[in-house]
Amino acid sequence: MSETFHVGLIGLGVMGQRMLARLAAHARLRATWVWDADPAALARTLSAYPQLQPAASAEAVIAAPGLHTLYIATPPAPHMALSNRAFDAGLAVFCEKPLTVDFDAARRTIARIDAGGLRAAVNFSLASSPGLAALQAAAQGGIGQLQAVQIELAFTRWPRPWQAAAGAWLAERAEGGFSREVLSHFIFVLQRVLGTAQVLASQPDYPADGRSAERALEATLQAGGVPVQVQAAVAGVVDDFNRFTLQGSTGAVELRDWFGLQQRHGDGPWLPQGDAAAMRQRGQADQLDQWVALIEGRPHSLPGFAEALAVQQTIEALLAGQPATAR
Ligand SMILES: NC(=O)c1ccc[n+]([C@@H]2O[C@H](COP(=O)([O-])OP(=O)(O)OC[C@H]3O[C@@H](n4cnc5c(N)ncnc54)[C@H](O)[C@@H]3O)[C@@H](O)[C@H]2O)c1
CATH class of the missing domain: 3.30.360.10 (Dihydrodipicolinate Reductase; domain 2)
Structure with a gap:
């Protein structure tokens, strides 16, 4: 049987909610640990999805036992720092666009991804x-x-x-x-x-x-x-x-x-x-299948950090x- 992959989510605003709804319909990706800097966003999410585990911090999501991958849906500023912490923990990273407005931090992160063969992609939905x-x-x-x-x-x-x-x-x-x-x-x-x-x-x-x-x-x-x-x-x-x-x-x-x-x-x-409408649904479902390929280290069509x-x-x-x- 195919393995189920556990997803941690940081950033539970508009896009975090959309991703939670999509993940709920996917056979192999399961949202598990969540965190948002705004306690109200975390509380709203837990009342809509009581099965999720609230973490005490971003670091705690990343260190959660059994996690395979991190989805980052904060505004752009923390994207690079959170990605790097997730790489430290050996996670595959799926980050929202825009990648960042800090190009130096992005270049350092890309060099690290290239050197270590790390798994990282950015969510351009098309x-x-x-x-x-x-x-x-x-x-x-x-x-x-x-x-x-x-x-x-x-x-x-x-x-x-x-x-x-x-x-x-x-x-x-x-x-x-x-x-x-x-x-x-x-x-x-x-x-x-x-x-x-x-x-x-x-x-x-x-x-x-x-x-x-x-x-x-x-x-x-x-x-x-x-x-x-x-x-x-x-x-x-x-x-x-x-x-x-x-x-x-x-x-x-x-x-x-x-x-x-x-x-x-x-x-x-x-x-x-x-x-x-059918093509939208197909594109969104395929996007998650490509994320599974990323986690498994297989070829995929998602843009990497350098393309983003x-x-x-x-x-x-x-x-x-x-x-x-x-x-
Ligand atoms: N791929 C797409 O089609 C698509 C569509 C919309 C938005 N986005 C992107 O998704 C990201 C989030 O956008 P949004 O519309 O959900 O914004 P939002 O403002 O609705 O939500 C952002 C959430 O991140 C939280 N947050 C902020 N800083 C944080 C931090 N350091 N740690 C943890 N949580 C933090 C905020 O409290 C908020 O709940 C952005 O990068 C945006 O450009 C992508």
Whole structure:
């Protein structure tokens, strides 16, 4: 019979709760020990999942007997320190994106992972999506010569309604904002399909208070020789609009609303590929199966820390801004 792997969770906010619900439906991953710096978050979690064991600290989760893997769903600042403590304890680490905004700490951690053959991955949810697979096939000749990528995002409000309970960090410039939170998923897809992107021009629009996160971002990049346009803003009437379009000489592929996928040949009509809700479910279930592969030391499709750092470097370059004249 296949072994069941025990998961410790640190960070029990919006994403921690979502992961607990997903884990409850997985045959081989079992949430066991949990901790959050906020005692109220821990208490709420224990009343929803009384079978979980509350730990007294992050260190206590990591040292819990019988644990195989640690899931980190705190805001970005503690990601590297918690990952390193988990590596000390011999655990496989599944960390939320964004990896970190501390690049030096990330580089040291990646060097340690490489030197020790440690097991570490980052939760970019599109990593296991049928949409990503379709884009990879398209980029390998399925839509002819690649011509352009367009990434469009719009949010009526930031943070989005489903994140209303998240901490203040999400709306702040230091760690939050839609570029790190949402655009990073599509930069991950872009770089997985076409290689590391170069920022040619970027105009982020920040509120005057010096503290709040960006309200809009327009940018031009290049990846694998293909021009990439980004248009993103807190605007419009849709809570969470996103579209990633890869245009080729003989057709195009489009991801929309995260897991939705459509394709067209030439100038023909857009043809939906599969049911978006079913593909979301499949992608999320496969993401957990890939986590099992990570724990078992088998090949998997999850991004490692180095790939996640490369995404974050592109995101931070976009957020730093670059005038078009610098091209
Ligand atoms: N993969 C995805 O699709 C996805 C979606 C949303 C958020 N995220 C990421 O997940 C992470 C968490 O986001 P969220 O929306 O759940 O935020 P949140 O603010 O709702 O929750 C964060 C939780 O972490 C706790 N916390 C903060 N510092 C801590 C520490 N040092 N030790 C232990 N607990 C600590 C807070 O008390 C809070 O309960 C972020 O990195 C975010 O970018 C990923």
